[in-house]
Amino acid sequence: MARIDLHNIVKTYGSHHAVENLDMTIEDGELLVLLGPSGCGKSTTMNMIAGLTEPTSGKILFDGADVTSHSPHQRNIAMVFQSSLLYPHLSARDNIYMSLKRSGLSKQEINARIAHAAETVDVTRLLDKMPSQLSGGERQRVATAKAIVREPAGFLLDEPLSALDASLRLSLRAELVNLQKRIRTTMIFVTHDQVEAMTMGDRIGVMRKGRLEQIGTPTDIYNRPATLFVAGFVGVPPMNFLKGALEKADGRLWLTNPSLKMEIKGEFANAAPQKEVILGIRPHLMRLTEAGASALPLTVYAIEQLGNEAIVICDGPDGGKIRVVAPAGFTAPVGARLDATFDSAAARLYDPASERVLAVTGKA
Numbered sequence: 001m002a003r004i005d006l007h008n009i010v011k012t013y014g015s016h017h018a019v020e021n022l023d024m025t026i027e028d029g030e031l032l033v034l035l036g037p038s039g040c041g042k043s044t045t046m047n048m049i050a051g052l053t054e055p056t057s058g059k060i061l062f063d064g065a066d067v068t069s070h071s072p073h074q075r076n077i078a079m080v081f082q083s084s085l086l087y088p089h090l091s092a093r094d095n096i097y098m099s100l101k102r103s104g105l106s107k108q109e110i111n112a113r114i115a116h117a118a119e120t121v122d123v124t125r126l127l128d129k130m131p132s133q134l135s136g137g138e139r140q141r142v143a144t145a146k147a148i149v150r151e152p153a154g155f156l157l158d159e160p161l162s163a164l165d166a167s168l169r170l171s172l173r174a175e176l177v178n179l180q181k182r183i184r185t186t187m188i189f190v191t192h193d194q195v196e197a198m199t200m201g202d203r204i205g206v207m208r209k210g211r212l213e214q215i216g217t218p219t220d221i222y223n224r225p226a227t228l229f230v231a232g233f234v235g236v237p238p239m240n241f242l243k244g245a246l247e248k249a250d251g252r253l254w255l256t257n258p259s260l261k262m263e264i265k266g267e268f269a270n271a272a273p274q275k276e277v278i279l280g281i282r283p284h285l286m287r288l289t290e291a292g293a294s295a296l297p298l299t300v301y302a303i304e305q306l307g308n309e310a311i312v313i314c315d316g317p318d319g320g321k322i323r324v325v326a327p328a329g330f331t332a333p334v335g336a337r338l339d340a341t342f343d344s345a346a347a348r349l350y351d352p353a354s355e356r357v358l359a360v361t362g363k364a
């Protein structure tokens, strides 16, 4: 087990910055999820932690010791990839054994370790089968046994579930979290699937274009997204955005645009007035209502029935789509005029220029 520190890591390929000034700590025993769209630098970061790719600059520390120039072998980090490879001509047992081949352990110790690893991921009864006789999920579990049998300082998992079908993903997701909590080995899990990130991570690091946008607990990232990108990337359905201006009147702060005038309450009530601002509000925090003074006029575009609720997708007043979560079975014809309200204290305000959340001077 190890605490992993990344200090100002940069990785460039020619003039392309794959990773820029990355500062991040993964605590001992923590499950950190690296989340971001394709090409944002997740795999490059993992490869640098594993020692497969050398950073252009910066330092990597394991438990405070600089390992930046250490080989993958010296780092004792286990990696599980998207389609983790098992040797097709070897049984599950021999595949797991390959991880210990050069360990210098006695035969007895090796057998004990294999038995323990197999039991941990529940593949004991599969040990004498060949990979071709195993299902996708079973192969993934054997690959996991192969990784944990070395008792590594840390685990790196790069989209290990993405090649599997939806129901298998769900069960393996829970299995991995359960395993990590039992063996308490530091784990970094890469995904571009934000639901996977929310459900698995002790913390989530959201990356974009080689940079770390925000790092925090899933609740933090969901409730207090620091940037417009994080706000739009995390959450299903995605956060709604409304453009407007922030104006002071009667000692109070108002969001105004051609179709809405709403007093800003809560955390952002003391924000400085500014000409352009973007208000973000989660779809389940909006309610469809009769038209009213601070209601947002919407036009129904489509309705998605999810069984337990309905997502009403509407054209908003400034051209963007606005999604509202309504009770299951809610219907309205396409083109119908609806109004929506929400509590401004539950909204977030962002600066369109910096794309960051507005600074607030104090709580209201």
Ligand SMILES: Nc1ncnc2c1ncn2[C@@H]1O[C@H](COP(=O)(O)OP(=O)(O)OP(=O)(O)O)[C@@H](O)[C@H]1O
Residues within 6 Å of the ligand: 013, 016, 017, 018, 036, 037, 038, 039, 040, 041, 042, 043, 044, 045, 192
């Ligand atoms: N060996 C390489 N040579 C040149 N460019 C590279 C190399 N490896 C990665 N890149 C570039 O660096 C950027 C980050 O790539 P990386 O694979 O880390 O992204 P990722 O977030 O893991 O994406 P994905 O989710 O698609 O795997 C991309 O723009 C990619 O094209």
